[in-house]
Amino acid sequence: MSLELAPATTRRIPGMAGLARIVRSDVLAGIGLVLLVLIVLAAILAPWISPYPADGTVATHPMESLLAPSSSHWLGTDQVGRDVLTRLLYGARTSLVIAVAVLALAAVIGVTLGVIAGYLGGLVGDLIMRVTDIFLAFPALLLSLALAMVLHPSVTTAIIAIAVTWWPWYARLTASVASSIRHRGYIDAARCLDVPTRRVIRRHVLPNSLTPVLVQLSLDAGGVILTAASLSYLGLGAQEPTSEWGLMVEQGQSLFTTDWWVVTFPGLAILITAFAFNVLGEGLRAGLDPRRESR
Amino acid sequence: MSSIVERLEPVVRVRDLVVGYGGCQVASLPELDLLPGQCIALVGGSGSGKTTSLLAILGLLGRSASVTGSIRTCGVDVLTATGAGLRAIRGSRIALIMQSPQESFNPTTRFGALMRRTLALHGVRGKDAEARIARSLSNVQLPAEILRRYPHQVSGGQAQRLAIALAVALGAEVIAADEPTSALDVTVQAEVVALLQRLRAERGLAVLLVSHDLALVSTVADRIVVMQSGTVVDAGTPREIVTQSQVPYTRELIAAVPTLDGADE
Amino acid sequence: MSKPEPSTRQEAQQAPLLGAEGLRVRYGPVTAVHAADIVIPASPTRIGLIGESGSGKTTILRALLGLVRPASGAVRYRGTVLQALHGAARAEFRNTVQPVFQDGNEALDPRMRIATSIAEGLRRPGNRAERRDRIASLLDDVGLAPELAQRYPHQLSGGQRQRVIIARALAAEPSLLLLDEPTSALDVLVQDRILRLLERLCAERRLSLLLVTHNLAVASRLCDTAHVMHRGRIVESGSMRRILADPTNDYTRALVRAVPTLMGRSEGPVTR
Numbered sequence: 060m061s062l063e064l065a066p067a068t069t070r071r072i073p074g075m076a077g078l079a080r081i082v083r084s085d086v087l088a089g090i091g092l093v094l095l096v097l098i099v100l101a102a103i104l105a106p107w108i109s110p111y112p113a114d115g116t117v118a119t120h121p122m123e124s125l126l127a128p129s130s131s132h133w134l135g136t137d138q139v140g141r142d143v144l145t146r147l148l149y150g151a152r153t154s155l156v157i158a159v160a161v162l163a164l165a166a167v168i169g170v171t172l173g174v175i176a177g178y179l180g181g182l183v184g185d186l187i188m189r190v191t192d193i194f195l196a197f198p199a200l201l202l203s204l205a206l207a208m209v210l211h212p213s214v215t216t217a218i219i220a221i222a223v224t225w226w227p228w229y230a231r232l233t234a235s236v237a238s239s240i241r242h243r244g245y246i247d248a249a250r251c252l253d254v255p256t257r258r259v260i261r262r263h264v265l266p267n268s269l270t271p272v273l274v275q276l277s278l279d280a281g282g283v284i285l286t287a288a289s290l291s292y293l294g295l296g297a298q299e300p301t302s303e304w305g306l307m308v309e310q311g312q313s314l315f316t317t318d319w320w321v322v323t324f325p326g327l328a329i330l331i332t333a334f335a336f337n338v339l340g341e342g343l344r345a346g347l348d349p350r351r352e353s354r
Numbered sequence: 355m356s357s358i359v360e361r362l363e364p365v366v367r368v369r370d371l372v373v374g375y376g377g378c379q380v381a382s383l384p385e386l387d388l389l390p391g392q393c394i395a396l397v398g399g400s401g402s403g404k405t406t407s408l409l410a411i412l413g414l415l416g417r418s419a420s421v422t423g424s425i426r427t428c429g430v431d432v433l434t435a436t437g438a439g440l441r442a443i444r445g446s447r448i449a450l451i452m453q454s455p456q457e458s459f460n461p462t463t464r465f466g467a468l469m470r471r472t473l474a475l476h477g478v479r480g481k482d483a484e485a486r487i488a489r490s491l492s493n494v495q496l497p498a499e500i501l502r503r504y505p506h507q508v509s510g511g512q513a514q515r516l517a518i519a520l521a522v523a524l525g526a527e528v529i530a531a532d533e534p535t536s537a538l539d540v541t542v543q544a545e546v547v548a549l550l551q552r553l554r555a556e557r558g559l560a561v562l563l564v565s566h567d568l569a570l571v572s573t574v575a576d577r578i579v580v581m582q583s584g585t586v587v588d589a590g591t592p593r594e595i596v597t598q599s600q601v602p603y604t605r606e607l608i609a610a611v612p613t614l615d616g617a618d619e
Numbered sequence: 620m621s622k623p624e625p626s627t628r629q630e631a632q633q634a635p636l637l638g639a640e641g642l643r644v645r646y647g648p649v650t651a652v653h654a655a656d657i658v659i660p661a662s663p664t665r666i667g668l669i670g671e672s673g674s675g676k677t678t679i680l681r682a683l684l685g686l687v688r689p690a691s692g693a694v695r696y697r698g699t700v701l702q703a704l705h706g707a708a709r710a711e712f713r714n715t716v717q718p719v720f721q722d723g724n725e726a727l728d729p730r731m732r733i734a735t736s737i738a739e740g741l742r743r744p745g746n747r748a749e750r751r752d753r754i755a756s757l758l759d760d761v762g763l764a765p766e767l768a769q770r771y772p773h774q775l776s777g778g779q780r781q782r783v784i785i786a787r788a789l790a791a792e793p794s795l796l797l798l799d800e801p802t803s804a805l806d807v808l809v810q811d812r813i814l815r816l817l818e819r820l821c822a823e824r825r826l827s828l829l830l831v832t833h834n835l836a837v838a839s840r841l842c843d844t845a846h847v848m849h850r851g852r853i854v855e856s857g858s859m860r861r862i863l864a865d866p867t868n869d870y871t872r873a874l875v876r877a878v879p880t881l882m883g884r885s886e887g888p889v890t891r
Contacts (some may be wrong), residue, residue, distance in 0.1 A: 244726030245736070248787065251684050252740060253713050266730045365740035400776070401809040509672070536806075539671040539833040539878040566806035569879035596881050612836035614863050615876055 076274035087341020090259060094335035102151035114141035115149030117300050125318045135320035138310065143324055150325065152331065157287045158280045161288055164222035169229025170272055177237025178228065178264045179256075191227045199224035200289065214303070217296035217332075221286050225279070232275055236268040244260035278340030281333030288329050304329050362389050362460050365412055365448075365528050371423035373406050377386075381406040381584045383423075391529065391554055393561040395571035395578050397607065403584035404564045405532055410564070412450060412530060413440045428528065446476045449521030453533040455513030459505040466501030469520055475523055481522075488521035493556075494549055499513065511542035515549060522553065529553075529558045536572060547574050569611045572596055580604050634698045636661045636795055636827065637716060639685055641692035645676050651678040653851045654692065659795060659829060665821065667838030667859065668831045669874065670848030676831045679848075680797050683829070684718055714742050722780045723804040727772040733758075733783050734768040740790030757786040758806040763818060778809035782816065789820070795827040802837060814840055836878045839863060847871045 060113050106112050110133070114120075120140030128135040134143035146167030176187035194202075203220040210216040240246060240263070290296035290306025297303035304325040367386035372500035373381040381403030382478055388394050409415050413432040425432040428447040430439050444450070452458045459468060466487075473483040491498055494515040505513060514534060521529050529550070535543035551574055553559045565571050571578060572592040580588035580595065580603060588601040595604060638657045644652040652675040659666060663823040670676045678716040681687045682694055685701045693700050696712045704712050717740070720726035727736050734754050741753060755765045761782040772780055781801060788796055801817070818841065821828060832838050838845055838859070845862050847870065855868040866872045 242718040244724040245728040245731075247681075247684075247686055248718065248720060248726060248784075249739065250740075251713065251718050252688060252717075252791065253709065254739065263728050263729075267728070357728070399806045409857065463869045467662050540835065541833070541873060542670050543879070544877045566808070567879065569881050572881050574881060606808060608881065611879075611881055612810070612814075612834065612840055613880065614806075614839050614875065 068284045069100070085277075085342040087338050091335040091338035094331060095339060097150055098332055098335065099155065099279065101148050101156050105145075105148040105152055109142070109145040109148050111142040111145045114145040115302050117200065119300075125314070125321070127318075128320055134324050135318070137307070137321050138314070143307075143320060146302045146307060147304070147324055147328055150304045150307060150328065150334075153297060153301060153303045154284050154329075156289065157214060157221075158283045160218045161225060161283045161287075162276050164218070166212060166227035166229050166272060168275060169226035169231075170233045170268070173230040173233025174237045174260055174264055174268055177234035177268070178241055178260055180238060180241070183328050184234070187230070191230045191234075194224070194227040195231075199223070199258065200286070203286065203290060204295060207290055209338045212213065212260075212295045212298055214220075214301060217287050217290045221283060225283070227230060228279075229272060229275065232271055233268050236271055240264050240267050274340055274344045275345055276340075277336055279336075280340075281336035284329060284336075285333055364389050365425040366439060366562060367424075368407075368411060369424040371421070373403070373410050374420045375418060376489060376565060379584055380419075381410070381581070383407045383579075383581075383586060385409075386437055386579070388413075388528065388560050388562055391558040391559050393550075393554060393563060394579070395563040395565060395574045395575035396581055397565055397568055397571055397578055398581040398603075399566055399607075401583060402581040404581050406571045406584075407581070408530055408532055408562065408564050412444065412448065414450075445472065445521075447526055448525045448528040448530055449517075449524060449526040449530060451514065451517045451521065451531040451534050451566065454537050455510060455517050456505045457510075458517065461505050464502055464504055465508075465516055469501070469523060472520060473523060478524075486523040486525075487519075492594040493522050493553065494519040509542070510538045511545060514538065514546050518546075518553070522557070523558075526559070528562060530562045530564075532564045533535070533566070534563070536566070541572060546611055549576060567611075569595075580607065632673055634661065635659060635695075637694070637696050639679065639683060639689075639692065639694050642679065642682055642689050642694065643691045644675075644682055644687055645690040646678075650690075651675045651851055652682070655679055655848075655853050657683075657829075657846060657853075659827060662827075663821070663825045664827045664844065665842040666827075666829045667842035667845040668848060669831060669833065669835055669838050669845055671833050673850075674848040675851040676848045677799055680718070680799050680829070680831050681749075683797060684716065685712075710742075714791045716795045716797065717788040717791050719785050719788045719796055719798040719801050720754050721800045721804055722784060726784045727780060727787075729772050732769050732771060733775070736772075736783065736884070737768075737787045737790055740787040742791050753790070757790055758783075760789065760820070761786045762812075776809075777805050778813060779810075781805065781813055785820070789824075795828070795829070797829045797831075799831045801830070802832070803832065803834070810837070817841060834878070835863075835874045847874065 089113070094329050101108070105115060109115055112119070118141065120136070123136050123140035124138050126132055126136045132142050132144070134147065136142055137146065172191070176184040202224045206220040206223060208217050210219070246259065246263060249263060284304075287296055288308060291303050291305030292309040294309070297317050299306070307323050307325035308329070311318070311325070314321050364387040366386065368383055368429065371381070372379060396407060398404050406415070409429055410421050413427070413435065415421060421433060423433070428443040428578040430443050432440065437471035459465075463471070469487050470483055473479070473486065478486060487501070488498065491500070496512065496515055496519060500508065500512065500516065508516070518529065531550070531558065535546050538546065547570060550559075550561055554561060561574070563571055563575060568578075572595070575592055578590060578595045579586055579593055580601065582603045586601055588595065588604045590599065596608060599605065635658045639655055639657045642652055643650065651746070655675070657666075657668075657679065668676045668679060678687065680687055685694065695701070696704060696716070700707065701712070705811065727733075737757055738750055741750060745753070754768060758765055758768060763779060763782050763786070767775065767779065772783070775783070785801075798817075802813050806814065814837065817828070817859040820826060828841070830838055830841055831842050842859055845857065845859050846853045849870045855862060855866065855871045862871060863875060866875055
């Protein structure tokens with residue numbers, strides 16, 4: 060009974076098509092999307108577009124160490140003579156893999172637990188949320204560090220250590236959405252058809268709980284990359300000779316005043332990637348929120 | 355009586371109003387004169403253009419709407435007025451009441467704070483504001499303690515009466531109401547309508563009412579304008595519309611009114 | 620706990636289809652329903668449950684559907700308490716008694732196509748073609764074009780969505796529909812059409828219905844019997860005709876008076 064709109068206008072647009080449309084209308088989010096596409100392409104094509112592909116992995120050239128940016132090495136070389144640009148491109152792979160793996164793991168664990176806790180409520184729900192609270196009570200980085208120290212430092216360790224601290228946020232987010240869905244008409248209708256709880260959760264609660272999670276995922280990606288960089292910086296994540304931006308920053312920081320390019324470019328890479336993810340996520344959040352509520 | 359009324363300046367004067375969205379005509383209102391103390395109702399089903407017309411009169415249509423014609427509301431030419439010009443009349447001269455009262459209010463603000471803040475926005479503060487608030491509450495027959503409540507703590511009917519109280523406190527001469535009773539129970543609808551009637555009689559308030567409920571408006575309007583698919587198809591006094599109209603859409607609206615049946619189905 | 624099996628078919632058929640005895644429902648500290656008794660007989664019947672918001676009428680509807688558990692009293696389906704129904708008996712209950720919720724409360728999953736929502740109500744398994752045919756036939760029954768099957772709820776108007784909600788209820792082939800304010804969110808023209816649809820469906824399929832509404836006029840159009848509720852109690856019951864002509868309770872009288880009438884028509888019941 061609100062505004063009579065011309066029939067073609069739709070109030071809410073579920074699904075990917077809607078998201079794409081929103082992003083296109085928000086300039087900043089569009090920039091973020093373009094940047095991300097470029098970063099992902101760069102990561103995928105790293106072996107083919109890097110000037111010195113071997114430098115991305117095991118090669119070292121001690122004779123060419125710490126060369127300033129030039130026409131043969133656009134971004135210079137690091138302490139062991141590896142091309143910084145190449146390391147940057149290979150580092151994109153590592154960072155993106157870490158981001159995707161962490162978020163996938165955290166989302167799967169968090170959303171599953173959150174949906175169950177939110178929809179079922181009661182004792183089970185309380186139990187899950189208290190466990191979530193316990194994890195949230197730890198300062199994330201400390202927990203990650205503790206885990207990483209126990210396990211052998213590596214990219215896999217970094218992934219596990221970060222995912223462990225990240226899932227509670229998704230659990231909480233999903234639980235709050237799921238508990239509001241519990242009382243919707245279509246859930247009642249399903250219950251009146253004796254649809255088993257498992258199926259109600261899978262077919263109704265889960266799909267309708269995902270939108271805020273998706274938005275949060277894009278916002279978190281930048282944060283995960285930063286955290287992974289921190290772990291590497293502290294020596295607990297990716298190890299030599301893997302290219303990883305945080306590791307590069309850690310190794311290059313002492314050289315900042317003399318050979319600035321070694322730390323600056325990976326630092327910029329982290330910044331730009333985190334920025335792109337954030338801006339995309341904000342665009343999604345802003346675009347979806349006003350359209351979300353029908354009441 | 356009618357000759358006196360004719361000499362009064364209309365508070366809302368519309369001529370040749372046409373509203374379009376993206377090339378599609380959505381509403382067309384050729385003529386409307388709302389005199390002080392009068393009640394005109396725009397009636398029709400969804401998509402009839404009645405709400406769009408109301409919003410156009412208040413200058414509340416977004417930039418994506420193309421609006422042509424002449425609209426003069428409380429002395430302001432709505433189509434050419436600046437933001438400041440429109441703000442000067444909105445609230446303090448013409449107040450808008452919407453269908454879902456609890457949703458028009460900020461859920462985190464108590465009613466008292468809301469009223470004081472709104473009055474302050476229109477330059478009324480301190481003792482003057484308190485006096486106006488107290489008077490308006492007694493006008494709508496709500497207890498003073500409702501000022502301490504939050505929107506979700508009151509019933510729909512109470513929230514709607516509070517919206518009317520706010521309009522009264524601001525000194526509005528015109529109330530524009532968009533389906534003010536559609537979200538309320540029938541028992542409460544009658545109360546809200548009775549309140550509007552009383553305010554008209556006591557304070558000379560003019561009312562521009564939008565509704566899909568012909569029965570409801572027939573008890574309160576001086577004049578009914580029937581709209582269908584964006585155009586005016588019928589107009590007249592309630593008696594003319596209900597007893598004499600031959601327009602098919604009007605007759606449909608009349609037939610659709612649920613009346614108390616002796617259950618002879 | 621459950622009553623002894625009715626010894627003859629006659630007895631079973633005379634037992635009320637669905638009933639509430641001494642129903643008391645609490646939400647935390649608040650008692651929403653005080654000791655309500657409602658009987659829905661096995662033969663086709665149309666009962667109205669009328670009251671304002673907060674009167675408890677929707678709570679009774681939810682209790683009759685087994686969606687809320689009573690604090691005391693019982694809801695029985697063909698004599699058996701709902702909680703005691705299992706297996707085939709429970710499935711029969713679900714097939715026989717179906718709700719029609721209000722569109723305003725998101726009664727349709729916004730992420731499911733109309734066809735999928737309706738299919739959820741289909742109780743007999745069948746292959747894809749059979750399902751498609753049954754969905755098309757249900758859409759036709761409620762007056763919707765078959766192309767709408769692949770649309771999403773937000774692409775339909777309020778009236779169309781309410782029809783889909785009815786179609787989903789009909790998919791289970793019920794004998795009794797419990798309707799919660801099916802037309803309150805709709806404008807008067809659409810409301811009229813939905814009410815006519817319900818009248819037709821009830822006649823064609825010999826359906827019983829329990830209509831919960833705040834609008835006495837709407838109830839009077841569809842229902843033969845009525846219960847009036849106020850603050851959690853049933854304050855008056857009887858035939859619709861009697862209640863309209865001669866209400867004994869003050870609140871009922873207020874309800875009758877509150878129905879807006881058109882100018883030029885008298886108040887009170889109108890015989891057509």
